[in-house]
């Protein structure tokens with residue numbers, strides 16, 4: 001067995017944890033010497049990675065030791081952020097909160113969190129915001145990466161939760177990749193894939209992606225579609241499966257509803273029509289469908305290429321449809337992973353820090369809300385459920401309009417990661433908006449805050465988190481946080497105490513003070529729900545492998561894959577969501593859902609492909625897709641401080657097709673200016689994998705590490721200067737893949 005390890009000299013002791021730099025969540029041990037983190041090694045005993053680590057996991061820990069960690073709170077005085085005591089900073093945060101609660105009500109407070117905290121942090125925040133303050137404005141930056149994953153699972157299967165496990169790779173004979181490049185986004189998963197692809201009896205691989213990625217180079221069929229045409233491609237595959245009889249009729253009759261409507265919708269998506277829409281060969285559409293049609297165990301992976309496009313949920317549901325048409329779910333090697341992006345994104349959704357109520361509860365189901373009210377000992381009406389929880393894009397709009405006057409941004413960096421950055425900066429800079437930022441570094445967003453709270457990072461606090469295939473890991477505290485930095489959970493507890501948040505008996509609302517107590521409370525909240533954690537304890541997670549939920553009395557060792565009995569949580573009493581009309585985003589009511597009567601059957605949902613809101617056109621003749629590179633995570637606040645990762649990818653770039661570059665007289669390394677209707681960036685060109693007419697720019701880069709002559713007023717380089725304020729109507733995930741730009745050489 002290969003155990004990957006990287007340390008900076010000898011290690012005194014190893015402390016159990018897992019990597020927080022992508023959704024694969026590889027288990028690792030943290031090496032400690034003299035009270036400092038000095039390295040990591042993979043945990044061979046763990047089911048997820050068996051000792052392997054990718055570059056971010058191996059080198060990313062060095063950010064913890066960066067010299068510019070925040071060690072004291074900062075408070076804005078006379079326009080400058082100045083060091084302050086915790087007392088002073090938290091008093092200010094509580095005072096502003098109380099003032100707004102008294103004058104404008106709970107809806108004037110918003111919380112925008114991350115995909116990198118632990119369950120214990122998130123659950124405390126969810127209770128404080130939803131049960132204590134009573135605001136509906138709590139969302140995560142997981143809105144930008146996994147909102148569609150969760151939503152598509154809800155639309156098709158009634159509830160969030162990945163049907164498959166990562167080990168299904170070992171059993172599949174066909175892998176369908178839709179908008180995912182595992183070679184860069186989840187390197188250990190890619191290693192696992194390569195073991196199969198380069199080993200005996202390899203699976204066949206199909207990749208749908210506008211770029212010729214590493215994953216595409218290893219595939220039998222690469223459909224290099226135009227950005228914004230995923231739905232047409234997947235409808236085309238469904239049309240071929242139905243036309244050729246490559247469907248599991250018995251499974252469809254017994255375990256799904258919606259086949260007739262699906263058949264009708266996809267019937268016009270012939271290979272020739274799909275070829276015209278997507279810009280690929282009709283023969284390749286037939287070949288892709290043929291391979292899927294012959295598959296005996298089909299594993300489908302979906303990620304941002306789908307989630308960050310228009311018609312995101314419709315396309316992700318169309319990927320679910322492909323597996324359901326073939327009856328490929330709940331069996332070894334046959335299933336779906338609507339992948340997550342960030343390491344603990346799953347937990348924002350489970351704890352209620354994303355646009356859901358805790359425990360995958362349905363905001364339209366009064367019985368679900370009553371369960372929460374009872375658990376938290378608050379009045380039912382204290383928990384906002386008059387409409388869907390506010391999504392991040394809407395929260396920023398409310399902040400722009402002034403109805404949100406207090407915005408607490410936790411472990412995320414919207415001044416680099418949200419679309420249309422000039423607008424985001426102008427929102428955060430408003431005098432009337434009180435911005436609190438909790439972070440480990442003075443990010444681009446923190447620089448615009450009124451109060452900055454120094455947060456402990458992974459390795460500096462105790463807690464649990466869950467990876468993309470439902471594996472729960474314990475992360476022990478290895479070292480003390482630097483200076484006065486504090487774990488996020490402690491910060492929220494302090495805040496709740498200062499606000500005097502109480503339950504309906506006048507007792508403190510939050511009943512826990514340690515991470516383990518928070519985990520126990522979270523477990524009770526999940527009891528009986530699909531994400532049941534009640535069988536897990538810290539002790540059980542110590543020493544061995546991570547364990548997949550549901551883990552309870554019936555499944556004390558966890559659950560490798562869901563839906564092995566082909567019964568889905570689509571009953572009206574259990575489902576997390578009553579679903580949406582995919583084209584418009586209209587929300588179905590309980591009555592409408594009951595009329596559908598899925599009752600344990602999966603729901604085949606279909607939609608017609610439509611053109612994106614913005615596409616290449618005469619004055620902006622290229623389509624921009626933003627995305628990720630293997631060396632960086634999110635906005636580089638951590639990976640940009642790991643020397644090896646920073647050296648591997650120090651600056652952003654624009655990837656162009658060689659034919660486009662030649663036509664524009666652009667050579668490798670030339671500086672190019674990309675301009676959209678919203679902004680411009682100037683970055684060096686790389687001539688590589690996108691199809692003609694497409695430009696790719698990594699989204700990780702902002703301005704914290706460049707000199708005075710750079711930045712939005714110097715040489716702008718953040719990809720989101722170019723992107724647009726628009727989102728998928730169902731999942732509300734912003735669209736990053738189809739901005740129209742023009743390209744010119746500038747030096």
Ligand code: SF4
Pocket residue numbers: 019020021022023024025026049052053054055056057058185186187188189
């Ligand atoms: S694959 Fe993901 S979780 Fe594993 S080491 Fe790499 S970044 Fe970390």
